[in-house]
Amino acid sequence: MEYAKPLPNYLAKRYQGWKATSYADNKVWYRHLAEEGQRPRAMVISCCDSRVHVTSIFGADQGEFFIHRNIANLVPPYAPDGDHHGTSAALEFAVTSLKVAHLIVLGHSNCGGVNGCYDMCSGQAPELEKKSSFVGRWMDILRPGYNRVKDMNLDDEAEARRQLEKAAVVISLENLLTFPFVKSAVEGETLSLHGLWHDIGEGGLQNYDPETDMFVDV
Amino acid sequence: MEYAKPLPNYLAKRYQGWKATSYADNKVWYRHLAEEGQRPRAMVISCCDSRVHVTSIFGADQGEFFIHRNIANLVPPYAPDGDHHGTSAALEFAVTSLKVAHLIVLGHSNCGGVNGCYDMCSGQAPELEKKSSFVGRWMDILRPGYNRVKDMNLDDEAEARRQLEKAAVVISLENLLTFPFVKSAVEGETLSLHGLWHDIGEGGLQNYDPETDMFVDV
């Protein structure tokens, strides 16, 4: 791998600072985590977006959340076809090996992936329809969400995009249940599912309420 | 989605505390991020492991790192077959849309996914060889790494597992270069690749040095 470069100096400095402070002050906990292994209470499926730090929002310590991050916090449907499925593998590991108690899907505002899906499905981004577009093929998971939002006949496109962000959470929750090990854990009451949507600019957080099919402020 | 539950109360409380403090004190920055969009300097490919917080280690603010997290921080080889590829989609979005300058693969000690791969390849976990095992099929990406480690003829199995964690970083870096958009950005000097391995218990950080093919302390 001749192409690999050294870490930029300012990041090396910051790391050394972290080691001399946060690490040094909590060495006991880091060693405990290394020796005893992780026992996270929850798995969080969040977006790669640089603006969404679930550990900050929930004051989470090292060891609390098993976090999978992908574009638009999507869960694809169950498809045991022998291919590489990163999200499904993370899910399987969290539920069957780590036996997490909670599965949280965390959507957010201003989502580039969701906007790409909206553009693709509304014909504004034909390049995303190509077979070679990884982003497009990934966002296909949310295509059923676009159709639901379209059926709402919203006048305001910004509102439609926001609804699609929320649909990404609901569809992921639905897809979670297509995994036999998730379904049986939920039905056996050893696992609970949660859907959240986070407003980056306003610092808001909404929880999906299945009774009303709405997101309500936490 | 009748199964979704409300957010556990202690998480709701923590969120409300965050909103009244960290968010309130930095409202300006969160709004800036929402309005101006994200411009992360780097994409980090890290593990889902609950013990690895790259934002802490590097003192990173909201907005600095676009973070993809999957089991064992793996990048699969380029395969534009029209299926859902979460890692490849995140990569494509980061490199072609966000135009990040750095791509950092961050491996770590005590990795459950890597240990699963070791067990599978050494015949200690036949259940992972099944077509239906998402973890096994995902860890197939690292199978060439197992063969490299086996060729080292190490007596110490713990050391062999550690070498496999490091191989996961190197193989991911190699696979990154199979993506045409990564290769051309690296060759065009608009993107640089970095491989790191983090020791959870000791707070260590090592950087992959291509000249010696070794990981050296940062």
Added chain:
Amino acid sequence: MEYAKPLPNYLAKRYQGWKATSYADNKVWYRHLAEEGQRPRAMVISCCDSRVHVTSIFGADQGEFFIHRNIANLVPPYAPDGDHHGTSAALEFAVTSLKVAHLIVLGHSNCGGVNGCYDMCSGQAPELEKKSSFVGRWMDILRPGYNRVKDMNLDDEAEARRQLEKAAVVISLENLLTFPFVKSAVEGETLSLHGLWHDIGEGGLQNYDPETDMFVDV
């Protein structure tokens, strides 16, 4: 400009070393910065003092902070009289063009400019009162601070000088708000102000707390 001299050889050597190492390793980032333009998160108003490197203290990379440095980190009051106002121009550019989210005034210990102001106002340096003294006329900005410190009736002159260093930060923050574009950005919650004082010898950092009107350790 017949007087210009070549760069001293040791500086040319150091530059060539930087280019062959730091620049070469991070060429990608420097090109990114050149092509995409700067998007600093904050403006820092710091002193020219050779001992104060805000980028070191905060592990800041190229591109993070827009930095104005003048004697004693002062902001003069708003005065749109058509003259050359370097500080006001830097402020206007940062707030209205770059739309930084944070404005940080960083004072420090052992400040020669502040000591000059103290000497001038206490009658120990009459030469600074002359119209032709640029340092004296610049330090006039801090004269209201001297009066505040005098009203504290401190016995210890070293402590009084330290208080004047801190007053330089507070008065600059007050003067910032006389600029209409700063005031409206602060009130519109797109800009936040921060006052810091740095102890060079002890490596200390204190933050101005408006509730108690005191500086407290970070």
Added chain:
Amino acid sequence: MEYAKPLPNYLAKRYQGWKATSYADNKVWYRHLAEEGQRPRAMVISCCDSRVHVTSIFGADQGEFFIHRNIANLVPPYAPDGDHHGTSAALEFAVTSLKVAHLIVLGHSNCGGVNGCYDMCSGQAPELEKKSSFVGRWMDILRPGYNRVKDMNLDDEAEARRQLEKAAVVISLENLLTFPFVKSAVEGETLSLHGLWHDIGEGGLQNYDPETDMFVDV
């Protein structure tokens, strides 16, 4: 100053890391600097631009360079009119109190201030001509440079803007000599002047050569 906010947490963390590493390792030097005062070898007049770190380029330690940073690294002409002149005050302090040996004006590529001047002088930014524009009135210092560049009759506007960046260095050097204390120090050979231009993307550095009136690679 009711508006002041606490320092964002990630900056507080980074500072604490710096204190535990860079500061702790060099406490002796920081204390020496605090107790003995600064004795910088040079004054550097650089731009506020977040991408230009003169301390990096020249591997400078705390204590080496007295650094004034303003928009476009400009020095206004000598004007002892009793007003607040930040640049002139910094200059006076460096030359008459600190007795620096070198005065370095460091220009750079992609300069927003210089581009503003170009736009203003070529009629593309009439708003900068207003009396109330601090940026415009500050960039008036460079107006004679625009006229020189115009006289070059360059076809390529990008090249003309680059020439104006270099003219900003030469005009600042010329204005330096209008200060009696600079002129007498230069003529008495206790101070030397240097003009540099830095290419951000290419990591280049050029030195002004008065014999040819050209900038040549260092």
